[in-house]
Amino acid sequence: MRYEEALAWIHSIARFGMNQGLERIEALLNLLGNPHHSCKYLHIGGTNGKGSTAAFAASMLEEAGYRVGLYTSPYLMQFTNRMAVNGEDISRGQLVELVGQVKPLVEKIAADPSLGQPTEFEVVTALAFGYFAREAPDIVVLEVGLGGRLDATNVVQPLISVITTISLEHTQVLGNTVEAIASEKAGIIKQGAPVVTQARGAAIPVFESVCREKEVPLYRLDRHFSASMISQSDTEQRFHYRGLFKDLSDLQIPLLGDYQINNAALALAAGELLCRSGFSLPEKAMRSGLEKTRWPGRLEVLHRLPLVVIDGAHNLEAFQGLRRAVRQAFQYRRLILVLGILADKAVEAILAEILPLTDCLILTEPNSPRAADSL
Known part of the structure; x- marks a missing residue:
């Protein structure tokens, strides 16, 4: 095998x-x-x-x-x-x-x-x-x-x-x-x-x-x-x-x-x-x-100029923490958010939490049969 x-x-x-x-x-x-x-x-x-x-x-x-x-x-x-x-x-x-x-x-x-x-x-x-x-x-x-x-x-x-x-x-x-x-x-x-x-x-x-x-x-x-x-x-x-x-x-x-x-x-x-x-x-x-300690994918900085950060927040509590952290830890002029969510998550509540932070939202679909429709 x-x-x-x-x-x-x-x-x-x-x-x-x-x-x-x-x-x-x-x-x-x-x-x-x-x-x-x-x-x-x-x-x-x-x-x-x-x-x-x-x-x-x-x-x-x-x-x-x-x-x-x-x-x-x-x-x-x-x-x-x-x-x-x-x-x-x-x-x-x-x-x-x-x-x-x-x-x-x-x-x-x-x-x-x-x-x-x-x-x-x-x-x-x-x-x-x-x-x-x-x-x-x-x-x-x-x-x-x-x-x-x-x-x-x-x-x-x-x-x-x-x-x-x-x-x-x-x-x-x-x-x-x-x-x-x-x-x-x-x-x-x-x-x-x-x-x-x-x-x-x-x-x-x-x-x-x-x-x-x-x-x-x-x-x-x-x-x-x-x-x-x-x-x-x-x-x-x-x-x-x-x-x-x-x-x-x-x-x-x-x-x-x-x-x-x-x-x-x-x-x-x-x-x-x-x-x-x-x-x-x-x-x-x-x-x-x-x-x-190293734990990739958790508010991880991938690139500095421009600043690119990835995070695996996947429920409302995690997005609340993500919103606080972005405001507290980073300095930026515009925030472009690329977001994919699974369909069994609290999609509306998550969007209500994170959207006020963003200047531009790009919705995508995770590579999963459970993915929410990006449309």
Whole structure:
């Protein structure tokens, strides 16, 4: 099997659609010998900021000398971006080998009427667990795909559970209220794993209830730890961190947008808690890890003259953050916005948020069957 054939098979499963539930991924992992049991995990869920928080956490752990697995979705440039160890993506050869192992097992499960066809995300997650089991990193930073309770990643027992923001998204799957969505996201809260979150408002009572039930502490941004901006430019941001157990002054991150300071604070709090689970994160590693974090496609400057910036905002909360960041971080005379949106997003609300910022709007269609009509 060639790499292109392996990739085509993975993507062909998308035609079966989305079908949340843990029974298929658990059956598949069982047939693989439960590779997910061999690693330690930092599990990250939430609405926005999951990937950035994961990138910050992974970078700090790498700077502390650990081998760190990172699983994120979706990929930006190529499929292999989804799973990496210490910043190096899975190789094409490794992916082909794993697909050869997993494909007959997927077909076996699909033929079982009590289970049915595994979804593309379930298959990719199983491939990732197989990859990490072979690579044996010291810890895996694991990003939730969608929701939490029934997400394919929710088969692990994490050391720490991290929940970023909570807002309305995927309402057709997760529910149409913040409380309902928070309940789904809270599914990653496990007994024995402290929780850190930057969520606010109606989500908090939901998390507090689940944490009481699971008998784990809940640490909240701006209550138990906080971050305050010192300065920002179009190249970096600086902030002070008041932590759970330590304070750090004048930290620097290259990711732009005030929301990235909150994401960094969340990663720092998770790092502090990991130190209570046998890991060591010296201040030097925290500082250099934050400074060296790279997360492409997030308010990324591609060109200076003229100024060209790309961002992957995909829901209303993200566009609200994008609007603030553009105003705060950049200087410009005219803003030309090239915009493509998926049809299942809150298109009208997103346009109402971002249009006042623009001098010229160019609508296009993403290369996706879910794309909204640019006309």
